[in-house]
């Protein structure tokens with residue numbers, strides 16, 4: 001079941017004091033929950049009163065719109081082809097109270113975006129961030145050139161890992177490249193699909209130790225998210241977890257992560 005994107009929800013008025021904080025969500029390994037987490041974090045931040053833009057920056061296999069059952073009128077492909085500006089292509093998502101810049105799934109053109117075109121998108125995005133408190137970028141899996149550039153461009157990189165060794169290795173690789181691309185940059189860790197919060201914290205400690213020893217940086221753990229069947233239920237129904245199952249374990253965990261991000265906001 002799909003629902004049309006709501007385009008009547010216009011972005012809030014621009015602020016002149018500072019641009020919104022940009023947060024990229026990456027992982028290296030695919031399928032660890034980046035897209036679901038980025039959507040749910042956007043929703044949690046919006047519910048706490050923040051002005052949020054969720055940017056589907058998975059250039060090859062965009063699927064924010066799929067997880068939410070949206071049919072975007074315009075998407076990143078329209079922007080890259082010159083058919084629309086970035087501001088035109090941003091649509092309000094009224095059920096979540098946040099805005100979405102949709103990607104284009106399966107677009108080879110976007111996956112192979114040349115560096116000049118990518119820089120063009122980033123400069124448009126830099127001006128589009130002004131009306132927002134937070135701009136979340138849902139990145140693709142892997143560590144290709146575009147993923148690295150987007151991760152290094154954001155103010156903060158959130159690396160999502162799970163307890164699986166392959167995920168840990170790929171999360172470490174993502175941290176390593178970010179340390180090279182953005183020395184002194186702000187990278188944090190989120191452990192998803194945890195069997196228990198304690199197991200998630202142990203996983204984080206393993207990764208953090210490796211980062212401290214070999215990269216000379218110690219990424220803080222922003223939070224752990226429990227494995228929760230309600231997540232699959234919400235995705236299957238193309239609905240928002242915080243609306244559908246507000247008190248389930250994964251909802252509470254994401255709310256806690258959102259509260260940590262909100263607490264860091266400097267007073268306006």
Ligand SMILES: Nc1ncnc2c1ncn2[C@@H]1O[C@H](COP(=O)(O)OP(=O)(O)OP(=O)(O)O)[C@@H](O)[C@H]1O
Pocket residue numbers: 027029030031032033034035036037058139140141192193194225226227228229231232235250
């Ligand atoms: N906390 C969780 N509890 C249970 N299932 C989860 C949880 N987080 C993610 N999942 C499951 O993982 C699947 C993959 O999630 P998602 O598509 O968000 O991952 P991704 O990292 O964005 O993938 P890709 O790398 O392909 O973009 C979801 O469809 C969902 O079933």
Ligand SMILES: [Mg+2]
Pocket residue numbers: 034035036058063138139140
């Ligand atoms: Mg994804």
